[in-house]
Amino acid sequence: MASSAQPLTSSATQSAVRAKKLQLLGILSGFTAGAWLGAAEAPTKLVSMGISPIAISLIMVIGVFLARWSLPALILGTSSVRADVRRAPHLIIWAVLAGCLWAVANTLTIFAIRDIGLSMAFPLWNSNSLLGIFWGFLFFNELRQAGWRRWTGVLGGALVMCLGATLLAIASSAQGPAGHSLRGVWAALGAGLLWGTMYIPYRKAYLTGMNPLSFVTFFTFGEVGMMSTLAIGYTGLAPLWQELLSARGVIFWLMLGGFIWVIGDLFQQYAAKYVGISRGIPLSNSNQLWGLLWGIFVFGELHGRSSSTYLQVVGGSLLMMLGVGAVAFSSAPGEEQTRWKEAAQRESERYGVAADYVEARLDGRQAADEAAHARRIWDWLLVAGASAIFVVFAAMARVPQMSLHWCPAALLTGALLLLLFLCTLALWRTTRFN
Amino acid sequence: MSRLVSVLTDVHFWVPVAVLAAGLLLLSLMR
Numbered sequence: 526m527a528s529s530a531q532p533l534t535s536s537a538t539q540s541a542v543r544a545k546k547l548q549l550l551g552i553l554s555g556f557t558a559g560a561w562l563g564a565a566e567a568p569t570k571l572v573s574m575g576i577s578p579i580a581i582s583l584i585m586v587i588g589v590f591l592a593r594w595s596l597p598a599l600i601l602g603t604s605s606v607r608a609d610v611r612r613a614p615h616l617i618i619w620a621v622l623a624g625c626l627w628a629v630a631n632t633l634t635i636f637a638i639r640d641i642g643l644s645m646a647f648p649l650w651n652s653n654s655l656l657g658i659f660w661g662f663l664f665f666n667e668l669r670q671a672g673w674r675r676w677t678g679v680l681g682g683a684l685v686m687c688l689g690a691t692l693l694a695i696a697s698s699a700q701g702p703a704g705h706s707l708r709g710v711w712a713a714l715g716a717g718l719l720w721g722t723m724y725i726p727y728r729k730a731y732l733t734g735m736n737p738l739s740f741v742t743f744f745t746f747g748e749v750g751m752m753s754t755l756a757i758g759y760t761g762l763a764p765l766w767q768e769l770l771s772a773r774g775v776i777f778w779l780m781l782g783g784f785i786w787v788i789g790d791l792f793q794q795y796a797a798k799y800v801g802i803s804r805g806i807p808l809s810n811s812n813q814l815w816g817l818l819w820g821i822f823v824f825g826e827l828h829g830r831s832s833s834t835y836l837q838v839v840g841g842s843l844l845m846m847l848g849v850g851a852v853a854f855s856s857a858p859g860e861e862q863t864r865w866k867e868a869a870q871r872e873s874e875r876y877g878v879a880a881d882y883v884e885a886r887l888d889g890r891q892a893a894d895e896a897a898h899a900r901r902i903w904d905w906l907l908v909a910g911a912s913a914i915f916v917v918f919a920a921m922a923r924v925p926q927m928s929l930h931w932c933p934a935a936l937l938t939g940a941l942l943l944l945l946f947l948c949t950l951a952l953w954r955t956t957r958f959n
Numbered sequence: 960m961s962r963l964v965s966v967l968t969d970v971h972f973w974v975p976v977a978v979l980a981a982g983l984l985l986l987s988l989m990r
Binding site: 614615618619622623625626629630632633636660664708711712715718719722723725726729755759875876877 | 961962963965966969971972974975976978979981982983985986988989990
């Protein structure tokens, strides 16, 4: 009896250790996502010429599109994406749907900022984390049997982060809103609703075993398709083209912002995969804190502002950090993870995806029957093509005339690269980017 | 085909679709 029970215990211990590792990996991915998503704002701050917000969004999305194809090709190769799609082709629909949701939400934020200002709009759409917790609980068994301490940590942490975000947004608001209009409030709430709901397809994909690198390559078709439709619908094809031509001196900076954003989003996807959307979204919402660090220390945005503004910044930052800490220390216990596996099993049965594949991918491994994927010549061509487009626009780019504080910029860049290195290494060692 | 039916009969699919439609409607009212 004792000899048969021993391997079982050992296997259960290994499984628990593996689950703990994946939780830590998800939390690290969430932190890294916040840092890179926040830094994506930096290149866009270099653009001060009068081009419309819709055109700015479209150019950023084009940069995003290039990055979303070239990075997966570079990291795993497109053969891995094809293999994933063969196993779960229905996820293409989910990915395109999520991309459409993102594009409409992003456009709504433009109207929200215009009508009620960033200080009111940001906390309203940041409520997406609360909606993410709700969808995660309702559809994917997240936080089920998690115990009141975890519930308090996640929900309380998200609420504290929303409060911190409000203070930071008030402090960082450069000017008052154009007018407190109900329309702007609806736009901001609408953006939060769309972004919070966008995580349903994310979680769906990862519970079915899809690799985040595969998901984003199809997500971007929805993103760029919907954004182009909206831009043409709002501006008209000819005026939009003229606007893009006149903006060619700044296209590089906007595309660079999109590229940096994709790096952050990739880590956000891994966070959603390994800690679920209820924890992954609040962690990556710490991007506001990082954006503010760039704004204050590199671009001198709050220079000469009153002491109460600085007090708001310090208070808001502390609240954000407190909220992030509360969420990070509320990792899913074994009972909750068993419920996640039940949700994954439901998806596997519904869509006819092999159970061993789903189980292996949830565990951050390749399934036993999966072939090793290698990069091929077209992967390198894809990477070279995307890089060449960036180089062409970089050659056209005008260096903006503005004073930057280079020392903090170097420190923040160093912190970003360190997080990138640590998280990439951890992802590679633990999951081989699965 | 059966996978498409599985998607179309999945309530998880219609929630984001409804939210997307609401977002597009809201956007059209913004103009």
